[in-house]
Amino acid sequence: MKRFALLSALLVGTAAQAATITIATVNNPDMVTMQKLTPEFTKKYPDIQVKWVVLPENELRQKVTLDVASGAGSFDVATVGAYEVPIWAKNGWLNPLTPMFAKDAAIAKAYNLNDIIPGVRGALTVGGNLYAVPFYAESSMTFYNKDLFKKAGITMPVQPTWQQVQGFAAKINDPKNGVYGICLRGLPGWGENMAFFTTMVNTFGGRWYDNNWQAQLNSPAWKTALNFYVDMMKKSGPPGATSNGFTENLTLMSQGKCGMWVDATVAAGLLSDASSSKIVNSVGFANAPVGPGTTRGNHWYWSWNLAIPKSTKQADAAFKFLTWATSKEYIALVAKTKGNWAAVPPGTRTSTYTNAAYKKAAGAFSSLVQNAINSADVTKATKDAVPYTGIQYVAIPEFQALGTQVGQYVAGALSGQTTVDQALTQAQDAANKVAKDGKYQK
Amino acid sequence: MTAQAIPASSPPTTRQGFRFTPSVMMWPALLYLILTTQAPFFLTIYYSFFQRNLQLPMASYPFVGLDNYIGLFKDPQNLSVIWNTLVLTGGVLIITLVLGGLLAMLLNRPFMGRALVRTILISSFLIMPVVTAVVWKNLLLNYDYGFFSWLIKALGGSPVAWLTVHPMATVITMVSWEWTPFAMLILLTGLQSLPDDQIEAARLDGANPWQEFRHIVLPHWTQALEVVILLETLNVLQVYGEIAISTAGGPGVASTNLPYYISQKLLVEGNIGVGSAAGVVAVILTNLLAVFMLRLINRNTQVGGH
Numbered sequence: 001m002k003r004f005a006l007l008s009a010l011l012v013g014t015a016a017q018a019a020t021i022t023i024a025t026v027n028n029p030d031m032v033t034m035q036k037l038t039p040e041f042t043k044k045y046p047d048i049q050v051k052w053v054v055l056p057e058n059e060l061r062q063k064v065t066l067d068v069a070s071g072a073g074s075f076d077v078a079t080v081g082a083y084e085v086p087i088w089a090k091n092g093w094l095n096p097l098t099p100m101f102a103k104d105a106a107i108a109k110a111y112n113l114n115d116i117i118p119g120v121r122g123a124l125t126v127g128g129n130l131y132a133v134p135f136y137a138e139s140s141m142t143f144y145n146k147d148l149f150k151k152a153g154i155t156m157p158v159q160p161t162w163q164q165v166q167g168f169a170a171k172i173n174d175p176k177n178g179v180y181g182i183c184l185r186g187l188p189g190w191g192e193n194m195a196f197f198t199t200m201v202n203t204f205g206g207r208w209y210d211n212n213w214q215a216q217l218n219s220p221a222w223k224t225a226l227n228f229y230v231d232m233m234k235k236s237g238p239p240g241a242t243s244n245g246f247t248e249n250l251t252l253m254s255q256g257k258c259g260m261w262v263d264a265t266v267a268a269g270l271l272s273d274a275s276s277s278k279i280v281n282s283v284g285f286a287n288a289p290v291g292p293g294t295t296r297g298n299h300w301y302w303s304w305n306l307a308i309p310k311s312t313k314q315a316d317a318a319f320k321f322l323t324w325a326t327s328k329e330y331i332a333l334v335a336k337t338k339g340n341w342a343a344v345p346p347g348t349r350t351s352t353y354t355n356a357a358y359k360k361a362a363g364a365f366s367s368l369v370q371n372a373i374n375s376a377d378v379t380k381a382t383k384d385a386v387p388y389t390g391i392q393y394v395a396i397p398e399f400q401a402l403g404t405q406v407g408q409y410v411a412g413a414l415s416g417q418t419t420v421d422q423a424l425t426q427a428q429d430a431a432n433k434v435a436k437d438g439k440y441q442k
Numbered sequence: 443m444t445a446q447a448i449p450a451s452s453p454p455t456t457r458q459g460f461r462f463t464p465s466v467m468m469w470p471a472l473l474y475l476i477l478t479t480q481a482p483f484f485l486t487i488y489y490s491f492f493q494r495n496l497q498l499p500m501a502s503y504p505f506v507g508l509d510n511y512i513g514l515f516k517d518p519q520n521l522s523v524i525w526n527t528l529v530l531t532g533g534v535l536i537i538t539l540v541l542g543g544l545l546a547m548l549l550n551r552p553f554m555g556r557a558l559v560r561t562i563l564i565s566s567f568l569i570m571p572v573v574t575a576v577v578w579k580n581l582l583l584n585y586d587y588g589f590f591s592w593l594i595k596a597l598g599g600s601p602v603a604w605l606t607v608h609p610m611a612t613v614i615t616m617v618s619w620e621w622t623p624f625a626m627l628i629l630l631t632g633l634q635s636l637p638d639d640q641i642e643a644a645r646l647d648g649a650n651p652w653q654e655f656r657h658i659v660l661p662h663w664t665q666a667l668e669v670v671i672l673l674e675t676l677n678v679l680q681v682y683g684e685i686a687i688s689t690a691g692g693p694g695v696a697s698t699n700l701p702y703y704i705s706q707k708l709l710v711e712g713n714i715g716v717g718s719a720a721g722v723v724a725v726i727l728t729n730l731l732a733v734f735m736l737r738l739i740n741r742n743t744q745v746g747g748h
Contacts, residue, residue, distance in 0.1 A: 058709050058710065059709070061709075062496070062708070062709050062712070065496045065497065065712055066496060069496055069497075069499075084497075087497060091497075091498070091499045092499070093499075178586055186693075187690055187692070188690055188691065188692040188693070189690060189710075190710070192690075238585060238586065239585050239601075239602075239603035239606065240585045240603025240604070240605055240606040240607075241606070242605070242606045242689075242692055242693040243579070243603075243605040243606060243688065243689060243690075243692075245690075252586070255586075255587075257586060397495055397497030397498050397712075398495070398497075398711075400497075400710050400711050400712065401707075401710070401711035401713060404706065404710055404711070408691070408692055408693070408694050408695055409694065411692045411693040411694060412692070412693050412694030412696075414693065415606045415607070415692075415693035415694070415696075417693055417694050417696065418694065
């Protein structure tokens with residue numbers, strides 16, 4: 001009996017002292033660093049214990065979605081993509097952070113919300129409330145191989161057009177020697193080929209839906225864009241591009257096999273890293289190409305953010321963690337631990353880009369990345385008005401399905417299994433079905 | 443009548459109430475099995491009647507009856523998914539049975555270093571599916587620096603982008619490479635239990651090698667073939683890692699099989715209703731195929747044997 005009393009006193013005692021928070025995150029390198037820096041957090045907040053659930057993107061997304069949707073409350077801090085934040089906020093699954101910042105003046109002052117890049121903040125704000133804070137953010141840009149450009153006698157402008165890119169690609173292409181003019185994503189998936197291809201469609205003047213949620217995938221703009229993409233990839237791209245996603249293209253590019261590559265800004269750091277790239281001294285950076293339709297929407301926008309699910313019972317402790325892991329102080333801590341400013345989580349804070357040490361370490365691409373993120377506007381990415389937000393995605397719950405399905409049709413056209421017209425007819429039907437089933441069309 | 447017969451025949455030691463027979467001791471295990479195997483299956487069936495997307499709030503998931511199933515069969519793309527599943531399974535079965543059988547007959551003869559050769563031949567079965575796919579995709583099949591491209595170029599040909607041009611054939615090759623050792627091992631065991639005197643007798647009777655194979659070896663192989671076909675059908679129907687890593691089901695849906703399709707519906711789309719319906723279809727298909735395969739093999743091997 002005595003022992004039982006002692007035990008329960010012990011349990012109650014520890015429960016009162018320490019809060020334990022469980023954090024769900026993706027196994028990307030930047031998040032693994034965050035996990036490794038946990039001791040620094042517990043040094044600052046000794047009364048908070050931290051547990052981690054680190055998973056690959058798809059599994060994490062499924063696990064976290066299931067958890068917040070059912071209100072199970074296993075996670076106190078969740079890593080949520082830019083696509084999910086507005087959807088989940090509307091579903092009432094996330095704690096609004098604005099009131100929490102208002103409540104805790106000390107944290108709010110040290111955190112300085114105004115330092116967060118406005119476009120990034122905008123993407124996480126729904127109805128005037130901030131629902132998540134950005135851990136790192138990325139946009140898209142053009143990478144090119146200066147040596148191959150010099151050999152072909154051409155120069156890359158800071159802001160290329162797709163027509164120019166097509167011309168460059170044709171000049172550089174030399175498949176006999178294993179060199180391709182341009183490498184682009186072809187692997188089907190809403191986060192693979194469609195992330196890239198939607199930016200191309202946007203800047204060719206296309207859009208997924210008009211303001212009445214009528215699908216626009218058989219419009220001339222989509223046709224021109226898809227024909228252009230398929231044609232250029234067939235003439236000057238690597239064979240078998242339908243199995244190339246981000247990783248495969250990164251390998252091809254860093255082995256010096258591609259003249260150009262248009263993809264996520266995060267690759268800039270990887271291509272500049274001598275341990276993984278053979279083209280450290282010849283890699284060049286430019287903005288993502290603009291198309292004939294509009295200058296808008298050629299850059300995409302993506303971020304991984306930390307949010308507090310509604311179901312948590314440790315909102316205060318969670319808030320402390322999330323403001324710590326996305327603070328200016330944390331970014332400096334990563335730079336110190338890694339001994340390299342170029343390795344900090346990019347794309348979230350203006351202060352990172354005005355930091356002299358960062359400019360020195362990532363000077364070759366930092367201003368282009370900042371520009372790409374600043375000019376990516378999730379609310380104005382297309383020539384004509386649209387009823388959705390998002391640049392390389394449509395922020396409706398059904399888009400993961402739709403984007404992947406259309407991605408398969410696009411890959412089918414790229415591999416020559418179907419014609420461009422067939423692919424777009426199928427895609428148009430799928431998009432209209434989603435709009436009808438989801439009761440978006442009035 | 444029977445009610446009167448039972449007490450008369452029951453042993454006199456048990457008078458009334460609970461009878462502790464051996465079958466009672468099986469109940470906990472049975473209950474455990476029912477809970478762990480059947481409950482999830484019935485839940486899957488239950489979910490398949492609802493329109494439910496993980497990304498939509500809890501409140502809105504209406505009962506839609508058979509809509510998910512009808513939707514599955516109405517979309518011509520999904521029929522090609524089922525067709526792909528059959529082609530993949532059938533293709534792998536044929537290739538592994540032929541190759542495995544030939545290798546088994548080879549290994550059944552004594553020769554120098556047989557144990558070593560057998561170990562080497564088995565090794566591809568011991569590699570995890572995802573690793574297989576990574577190795578094949580990046581080291582063997584890659585257009586630029588894959589081994590096959592190098593080989594073809596060295597022989598003066600032009601390389602092929604296998605995963606784009608022949609996605610299904612490539613997946614079949616990969617899976618067959620994994621499962622041939624399995625077929626080989628089981629068939630080898632079958633051969634080794636074949637008494638030598640039977641073969642001798644057949645040879646004395648003047649049977650040629652084909653007749654010997656057709657009338658002695660093949661009938662004797664019946665059980666081994668059954669094991670191989672049944673286990674392989676069940677396992678190859680479930681192939682997922684190889685496809686996810688190498689082709690992501692594409693291009694188009696050229697290499698999407700049922701498991702990959704279900705995972706797309708559930709993991710990527712969060713579409714519980716349609717995913718569950720596809721899962722139920724997969725279970726039915728698996729059972730049908732297993733029964734069909736067993737019947738086929740039984741009929742063919744036994745009729746010829748006597």
